[in-house]
Amino acid sequence: MAIPQSFIQELLNRVDVVDVVGRYVQLKKGGANFMGLCPFHGEKSPSFSVSPTKQFYHCFGCGANGNAIGFLMEHAGMNFVEAVKDLAQQVGLQVPEDDVSPQERERAAQQRQKQATLTDVLEKAAKAYQKDLKASPRAVNYLKGRGLSGQIAKDFGLGYAPEGWRHLAGVFPDYGEPLLVESGLVIEHEDEKGQDGEAKRYDRFRDRIMFPIRNVKGECIGFGGRVLDKGEPKYLNSPETPVFSKGRELYGLFEARTAIRQHGYALVTEGYMDVVALAQLGFANAVATLGTACTPDHVHKLFRFTDAVVFSFDGDGAGRRAARKALDAALPLATDTRSVKFLFLPTEHDPDSYIREHGADAFANFVKQAVPLSKFLIDAASADCDLSAAEGRARLSSQARPLWNALPEGALKRQLLGELAQQIGIGTPDLQQLWQRDDRGPRRPREERAQPAPQGQAAPSGSDHQSSPYSTSTSAPAPQAGPGAWSAPAETYSRGQWNGGSGGGRSNWRKGPPPPPRMLGRQTASKSRADRAVGLLLANAAAWDSLSADDHAMLAHMPAPHGPVFAWLEAQLHEHGAQSWAALREALRNEAFEGYACAEVEQATVAADSDAELSELAGVMDLLRRDELMRLSQALSVQAETDPAARERLRELNERIKALKPGNPI
Secondary structure: OOOOHHHHHHHHHHOOHHHHHHOOOOOEEEOOEEEEOOOOOOOOOOOEEEEOOOOEEEEOOOOOEEOHHHHHHHHOOOOHHHHHHHHHHHHOOOOOOOOOOHHHHHHHHHHHHHHHHHHHHHHHHHHHHHHHHHOOHHHHHHHHHOOOOHHHHHHOOOEEEOOOOOHHHHOOOOOOOHHHHHOOOEEEEEEEEOOOOOEEEEEOOOOEEEEEEEOOOOOEEEEEEEEOOOOOOOEEEOOOEOOEOOOOOOEOHHHHHHHHHHHOOEEEEOOHHHHHHHHHOOOOOEEEOOOOOOOHHHHHHHOOOOOEEEEEEEOOHHHHHHHHHHHHHHHHHOOOOOEEEEEEEOOOOOHHHHHHHHOHHHHHHHHHOOEEHHHHHHHHHOOOOOOOOHHHHHHHHHHHHHHHHHOOOOHHHHHHHHHHHHHHOOOHHHHHHHHHHHHHOOOOOHHHHOOOOOOOOOOOOOOOOOOOOOOOOOOOOOOOOOOOOOOOOHHHHOOOOOOOOOOOOOOOOOOOOOOOOOOOOOOOOOOOHHHHHHHHHHHOHHHHHHOOHHHHHHHHOOOOOHHHHHHHHHHHHHHHOOOOHHHHHHHOOOOOOHHHHHHHHHHHOOOOOHHHHHHHHHHHHHHHHHHHHHHHHHHHHOHHHOOHHHHHHHHHHHHHHHHOOOOOOO
16 A cells, blocks of 8 residues: 655644653653653663654663654554554544545445444443453452452453343343444344344353453454353354454453563463463563464564564473464564574473462573474474484475475575485585475476576586575565555565564664664764754754754755755755654655664754754854854965955954854864
8 A cells, every 4th residue: 555755744743742652651741852661671760752842752771763653663563554544543634545446445434433333342341341350259269269460450451251141231222233243242143033033142251251352552352251160162252353353363462562572572372361370470471372373464463563482382282283383374474583482381381380380580491492493393394204214304305395495585594404404314405406396396308408507607417507505496485575665565564574683673774665764774973063963953843944044055055965955954844844853754765865864863862852952953053154164264265365355255254253152062
């Protein structure tokens, strides 16, 4: 979906980043800005600043920074399009969709309205279940018996669905409302009629502990219900609905977002109770799949929040099978900058019981010893293979090839090729050539496929062409971002494809799709007064009008990169008026000086006080004016020896230099 850059600028000029961040972070007024605890790293004293004038947030502790769109992408795990739509909905704007017909646009609007209505229904049910939990000593005692506190139950919104077939009839005024069926709260049997002739209805969840399932925005989209006593099924999930899909959602992800960043990894467990119990025991970075095998969508969503994922499974056969499915889901996304590990607990333990018996430190160490994806891939490929026999090693080759092919290109894939070749007992080039031939299918007759070797190279015996030992032409391609700045699919902006490494996603820029708005460029010390002026004027664009026409001309005629930036800024102000840095940031997309300008703004925004920045700008401008006058003075000095007019001009320049107040070097 292509979103015009002009719309992005208009959107950022309308939203208030303080309101957006304030939905997730408790902010307090501190001078010209708002301060709070950074949601991107653990801290005890607030170092997270949100500027209403720049429409920009910045953490002085970890360096996280960006605009409202970047915050939703980084903190709420949305992709670019989702974040834009969320903000547009808040301010009443319609996201342009030029390539969509009016009929499709109308259907999309109806679908969005339906989803909003369904989440309202589910939220109302969740609040009712929470009240019912407080009124049920039996349910409360069950949770206490599982070691859960009242606070953790409140944090996760746990509730209780009482016994009875139509309890929700006392919650919703119209039990026949179709939305109750569409949301999965009520089951309707068309072939069974009641006394009133209507289809028979009853509550889906009865006498169960209720676990609300929330999306990344915190909206209730479904439920998981667990029996208190013996009964089947032990866990019952909401059915697939327009707002809920088990193959895409993870229980506890909304609650775990901050903890995932603090711990540095996401821990994927097998059940709701594991997630809640782990959160109480100090591992709030746990999430769970919803009664289904791990899917690529699950893994992709997790990589929006972290570059490291640890899957936790029971050590029995069922756990190993589940781990194998998780491996298949993770392989296409396992880039060189990401870490995927597999944790196998002793058969007598789940994460909760292991921590209670051995302690949190022991569990943390156990997690560190989890099996890396590379080793588990080899173990999975070696299953049922007798490596002491040629037949077993040949079977390993056959079983390893699709797993290896699923990996994206990179160093990990090349290293694994060598390790697998060693296990199979043949050379790395031979294994590569074997797999290439197998993927090409049956070989053609020799006279049809004979090709001359490239000049200066010798074709290997029996091969179709010369190939590198590490050629990867048969492998599944890694996900690639689209060519346009904002026209690429939302998935191409997922975390890990643009950040260039771990460590919070704040690496240097590189070619390819633009990073989300939070990324500003390389944070290095400014090299000159002109560099500082670039950062300060972009961060406080309204200050441009306070400068004289001579100042404008002086700045715009500076050599690159300074002059082109100032000329661009002046053109922006003439066309759009004064804009916040957040909006200017979007206008900079694909400009030749984009990276340089963003890096200088990041240096300028280290100061939390806008007044201080403006005061510094005044000092910088004095120094730049002095520098310009000194340059002109030196140019006239030789001419003034013989030209009286030049001598008079030089005298005037020197008087102006003396009149300037001295400033501190920048």
